[in-house]
Amino acid sequence: MSTGPERHAVPALQVRGLAVDLGGRPVLHDVDLDVDVGELVGLVGPNGAGKTTLLRSVLALVGTRSGTVRIDGEISRRARTQVGYVPQRHEFSWDFPISVEGVVLTGRVGTIGWLRRAGVDDYRAVREALEKVRMTDLRHRPVGELSGGQRQRVLVARALALRPKLLLLDEPFTGLDIPTQELLMDLFLELRSEGQALLMTTHDLTGAMHTCSRLCLINRTVIADGPPEELTDPQVWIRTFGFREGSPLLTHLGAS
Amino acid sequence: MLSIGEFVADLSNPLLTFLPKALLIAVMSSVVCGVIGCYVVLRGMAFIGDAVAHAVFPGLAVAFVLQGSLVLGGLVAGVLTAVLVAVFSQNRRLKEDSVIGIFFAAAFALGIVIISRAPGYAGSLQSFLFGSITGIPDEDVYTVAGAGAILLLVALGIHKEIVAASLDREMARSAGLPVFAIDLTLYVMVTIAVVISVQTIGNILVLALLITPAATARLLTDRLGLMMVLAPVIGALAALVGVYLSWSLDLPTGGTIVLTATLLFLLIWVLAPKHGMLGRALAGRSGRGAVAAPAEDTETGVVQQAATRV
Numbered sequence: 001m002s003t004g005p006e007r008h009a010v011p012a013l014q015v016r017g018l019a020v021d022l023g024g025r026p027v028l029h030d031v032d033l034d035v036d037v038g039e040l041v042g043l044v045g046p047n048g049a050g051k052t053t054l055l056r057s058v059l060a061l062v063g064t065r066s067g068t069v070r071i072d073g074e075i076s077r078r079a080r081t082q083v084g085y086v087p088q089r090h091e092f093s094w095d096f097p098i099s100v101e102g103v104v105l106t107g108r109v110g111t112i113g114w115l116r117r118a119g120v121d122d123y124r125a126v127r128e129a130l131e132k133v134r135m136t137d138l139r140h141r142p143v144g145e146l147s148g149g150q151r152q153r154v155l156v157a158r159a160l161a162l163r164p165k166l167l168l169l170d171e172p173f174t175g176l177d178i179p180t181q182e183l184l185m186d187l188f189l190e191l192r193s194e195g196q197a198l199l200m201t202t203h204d205l206t207g208a209m210h211t212c213s214r215l216c217l218i219n220r221t222v223i224a225d226g227p228p229e230e231l232t233d234p235q236v237w238i239r240t241f242g243f244r245e246g247s248p249l250l251t252h253l254g255a256s
Numbered sequence: 257m258l259s260i261g262e263f264v265a266d267l268s269n270p271l272l273t274f275l276p277k278a279l280l281i282a283v284m285s286s287v288v289c290g291v292i293g294c295y296v297v298l299r300g301m302a303f304i305g306d307a308v309a310h311a312v313f314p315g316l317a318v319a320f321v322l323q324g325s326l327v328l329g330g331l332v333a334g335v336l337t338a339v340l341v342a343v344f345s346q347n348r349r350l351k352e353d354s355v356i357g358i359f360f361a362a363a364f365a366l367g368i369v370i371i372s373r374a375p376g377y378a379g380s381l382q383s384f385l386f387g388s389i390t391g392i393p394d395e396d397v398y399t400v401a402g403a404g405a406i407l408l409l410v411a412l413g414i415h416k417e418i419v420a421a422s423l424d425r426e427m428a429r430s431a432g433l434p435v436f437a438i439d440l441t442l443y444v445m446v447t448i449a450v451v452i453s454v455q456t457i458g459n460i461l462v463l464a465l466l467i468t469p470a471a472t473a474r475l476l477t478d479r480l481g482l483m484m485v486l487a488p489v490i491g492a493l494a495a496l497v498g499v500y501l502s503w504s505l506d507l508p509t510g511g512t513i514v515l516t517a518t519l520l521f522l523l524i525w526v527l528a529p530k531h532g533m534l535g536r537a538l539a540g541r542s543g544r545g546a547v548a549a550p551a552e553d554t555e556t557g558v559v560q561q562a563a564t565r566v
Contacts (some may be wrong), residue, residue, distance in 0.1 A: 059430040087432045092424045096298055097478045109420040110431030115413050142478035158427070 001011030387458030
């Protein structure tokens with residue numbers, strides 16, 4: 001990594017006053033959010049709360065009405081290529097005739113540049129990424145033959161091949177069984193302990209309470225933001241998700 | 257039926273110079289179409305390939321009437337239609353496939369009307385639609401060779417970008433790739449491949465040259481690199497055998513080439529080691545290869561779940 005420890009004062013992601021309209025309709029307003037190096041932040045909220053839109057505006061895939069997004073202190077569009085993006089699994093063409101290694105290498109396509117071939121450093125980054133997600137022994141396997149959990153690992157490796165400052169994960173657990181989810185969670189915790197900054201959207205509230213270092217409750221804007229053990233006020237959950245008062249879910253989340 | 261020896265003798269017969277020219281053009285265009293067809297097959301663009309094949313027709317007709325370059329005329333018409341489709345697809349009430357349906361039929365109709373104004377209408381229409389191996393001027397051989405070489409070089413040059421954009425548009429966009437421009441380049445490449453192939457194989461059948469060899473190659477391998485070598489080889493083989501059969505049995509060239517390619521496809525579909533019918537039956541019996549199937553099922557479930565959630 002090029003960043004020394006002295007730069008940890010700068011958050012990997014800093015969002016200030018972000019507002020986004022989609023098709024003339026306001027989707028997000030006044031969003032402030034930081035993700036520090038070595039943090040795993042869970043982005044939770046109901047359907048249509050703007051979670052995916054927030055991820056997409058960090059990647060500069062949607063235009064913003066106002067506000068700033070800084071990656072590692074930099075505001076430029078170029079800085080966005082320092083962000084590793086793990087989209088939902090169904091966005092990927094799994095029937096493509098390509099190996100695990102080939103997919104991970106496509107993560108570097110923007111860095112390699114036009115009319116150039118992948119170099120030594122690119123292959124080294126691919127090898128490191130495969131090592132991190134423990135898919136090295138499956139690197140020659142066609143991606144169509146992988147299980148759901150393995151597919152998710154490939155997409156994480158593809159994002160890691162960029163050696164990103166920040167990793168964005170969009171619903172990584174959806175459709176996976178519990179053991180696979182747990183294995184994947186271990187991977188994220190490991191990446192976090194290695195100093196990776198991670199921001200992940202999820203619908204698994206209890207899982208997020210247990211594993212995220214911080215939770216950001218969002219519904220059009222940030223309703224609450226803090227370590228899970230501090231989110232004990234039932235009102236913030238009710239405001240975010242529209243839970244009924246006294247809903248058993250609140251007890252479950254330790255917020256009643 | 258002619259023996260292969262007699263066919264070779266005919267190829268070198270000075271009275272039949274059109275025959276080696278036709279064979280050369282058929283093989284070259286199958287090679288180019290085989291490579292470009294891999295992208296078309298893998299991206300599920302067969303309908304767009306068909307649309308482009310129809311859309312180039314008015315351009316060919318205008319070029320024919322004005323005695324201009326067929327390649328240039330076809331290219332202009334193909335790109336113009338692609339742009340029209342892109343513009344009209346901005347209207348959210350209409351899906352893109354409807355817009356394509358409207359414009360490619362319109363382009364084809366325009367071509368028919370234009371060519372009806374030309375002298376010798378029936379003959380030229382038939383050779384455009386179904387291909388012809390006679391009357392190919394020498395310079396067309398060079399045009400096809402040149403255009404084909406440029407096309408293959410461009411494909412080689414932007415291969416990794418096309419692959420990244422085909423795998424996952426969102427990720428490609430986030431990596432800073434101009435996904436729309438890459439798509440447009442691919443359409444233009446398909447257009448050129450179609451235009452250079454129209455002469456021998458005909459407007460209606462050219463789609464088969466794009467799709468059939470690439471689809472056959474897909475059945476044989478799970479590696480893209482190998483697929484893009486196998487597809488042009490299969491295409492060239494079909495062209496060679498097709499021209500030979502059509503010459504020796506006096507059958508229409510385009511139709512014979514396409515039927516040969518189709519036969520190869522059916523053969524591979526049954527016999528392919530891993531993805532063929534026979535291979536799967538064997539794998540099913542010995543219990544191998546069943547690993548991927550359950551994962552596939554869960555994945556479909558995920559897609560449906562995700563779709564309802566959105």
